[in-house]
Amino acid sequence: MQGTLQYWLAYLPLLAILAAPTAIATWFAIQLHRERVLRRRDGADYLTGLPTRRAAASVAAQAILDSKHSANEFAVIVLNVDRLKPINDSLGHQAGDELLLGLAQRLRAILGHNHVLARLAGDEFTIIARELKGPRDAETLVNKITEAVREPFVIASFDIHTSLTMGVSMYPLDGDTFDILLRRAEMALRVAKAASRGSYRFYALEMSNAADERLSLENDLRRAVELGQLELHYQPKVDIGTNRIRSAEALLRWRHPTRGLVPPNVFIPIAEDTGLIVQIGEWVLRESCRQVRAWIDSGMSPVRVAVNLSAKQFRHVDLVAVIRSALEEAQLQPGYLELELTESAIMDDAEKSASTLEFLSTMGVHISIDDFGTGYSSLSYLRRFPLDKLKIDRSFVRDLMSSPADASIVKAIISLAHNLRLRVVAEGVETAEQLGYLRELGCDQYQGFFCSPAVPPSAFEALLQKLRADLPELTEADMLRTQSRLSAFSPESASSDR
Known part of the structure; x- marks a missing residue:
């Protein structure tokens, strides 16, 4: 009986194929999964065949023992493959896998048997570089590795750098x-990543201090929202022709109980990296x-x-539902809300972005492109998306009076925007000369220290009185735009759009 059972079990995959055409794919997937599991157990990465983190730890433990009985040192080098995601997005994940395989083979060829290459995860590898005399030997090896990947990898008939x-x-x-x-x-x-792509850094004690500070x-920051430590300051956007405040940009501030005001460039990156930006963005x-x-x-x-919407917040499945809820809670017309997005945020997934922006625009929400001119070189997206404004990045405005190149760029952006029936806001205006030149170029609005920095609500109210603010550019269409569609909206439809 047992022999008969084994016989039929041996032919079970063939019977499955005959019984169902799709079974062959399932069976091979199962076999591949089993092989990957076995290779992981053996300490080998399923894609490259390299040692895994666990195997690398064993090599390092032996290197520690060896170093205690010799004058040699060893290095742990962590390598991150730059631009793997764009390659996956444009050529497919198979091309990305081929790149990782080619890279592993090239590195093993230069490392020889004395140094051990392992794959940690995804696009990250580590090298246990043994029998070194000191950091100078490690630096020589790092430079050798850098040179080894300068030559392109040929994948799918493309030269991949x-x-x-x-x-x-x-x-x-x-x-x-x-x-x-x-x-x-x-x-x-x-x-090293923060400094520049393709660079390297040796560990220094201050890095641990910075890591402890960041943690x-x-x-x-995780408790800041519930403890009421976050607040919004408002920077006016002023109409250049009338000198009246048309709108305001809400800018986040964190009033820490012991640190005082924590600069946004300190805590916003932490919020981005941890995903807290979605929760904080909803509060904003x-x-x-x-x-x-x-x-x-x-x-x-x-x-x-x-x-301002971060890329993570913009891609979040509940974005449209959250915006609708915020407007309804405040009993506010959608035309009083403007969303600012960077070029890279909307271009990460252009099709989904177009769907989401179209829905928001139909609701009556205004859409602006922030930091225009610093992102994608292709301008085709300006016609694809329902935009209302372009914001000229402050880097172009800063040297407007001294750089003919920057002045030409600003003039070209204003002309382009007006031809597309978009309004233009110049950021970072600090002098009367800059404002006067922008007026000559036909710029619509400005914001910057020349008028005011971002200030608390009470100070902003005083600015409104000072600059004789009038109603924003809300047309009758803005006020009444598709209220029937808005009432018909459901969170489920937003999820499908995302």
């Missing part, structure tokens, strides 16, 4: 266990709408408020 960004830690200088050395090499990698800020939307409603109820001339 990439680079490696690296972080390095040394035993025994930077730690006495593999976990510590790996963690500190990754700290150095983050610093402390992250923990505090609701608070901005609530503030405009408070100004209207107090009898002030209302202004449109502009809110």
Whole structure:
């Protein structure tokens, strides 16, 4: 009986194929999964065949023992493959896998048997570089690795250029266990990434201090919303022709109980990296709408408020539902809300972006492109998306009076926008000369320190009185735009759009 059972089990895959055409794919997928599991158990990466992190830890442990009985040191090098995601997006994940395979083969060829290459995960590798005399030997090896990947990889008939960004830690200088050395090499990698693609950094003590500081800020930031530590300041956008405030940009501030005002360039990247930006961004939307409603109820001339959306927030499945909820809670017309997005945020997935922006525009929400001129070189998206404004990046405005090139760029942006029936806002205006030149070029609005920095709501109210604010550019169409569609909207339809 047992022999008969084994016989039929041996032919079970063939019977499955005959019984169902799709079974062959399922069966092979199962076999592939089993092979990957077995290779992981054996300490080998399923794609490249390289050692895994666990195997690398064993190599490092032996290197530590060897170093204790010799004058040699060793290095832990963490490598990140640059531009893997764009390659996956444009040529497919198979091309990305081929790049990783080719890279692994090229690195193994130059490392030889004395150094061990392992794959940590995704686009990240590590090298245990043994029997070194010191950091100078490690630096020589890093430069050798950098040179090895300068030549392109030929994949799907394309020459693919990439680079490696690296972080390095040394035993025994930077730690006495593999976990510590790996963690500190990754700290150095983050610093290298922040500096420039294709660079490298050696671990230094101040990196640990910075990492501890960042972790402390992250923990505090997680509680900042519920403890009421976040607040919004408002920077006016002024009509250049009439000198009246047309709208305001809501800018986030964090008033920490012991640190005081934490600069946005410190805590916003932490919020982005941890995903907290979605929760914080929702609070900003609701608070901005609530503030405009408070100004209207107090009898002030209302202004449109502009809110910055991060790429993660824009891609979030609940975005449209959250915006609709914020407007309804504040009993605010959608035309009083403006969303500012960067070029890269909307181009990450252009089709989904077009669908989401079309829905928001139909609701009556205004859409602006922030930091225009610093992102995608292709301008075709300006016709694809329902936009209302372009914001000229402050980097072009800063040298407007001294750089003919920047002046030409600003003039070209204004002309392009007006031909597409878009309004233009210049950021970072600080002098009367800049403002006068922008007026000559036909720019519509400006914001910057020449009028005011971002200020708390009470100070902004004083600015409204000073600059004789009038109603924003809300047309009758803005006020009544597709209320029937808005009432018919459901969170489920928003999810399908995303």
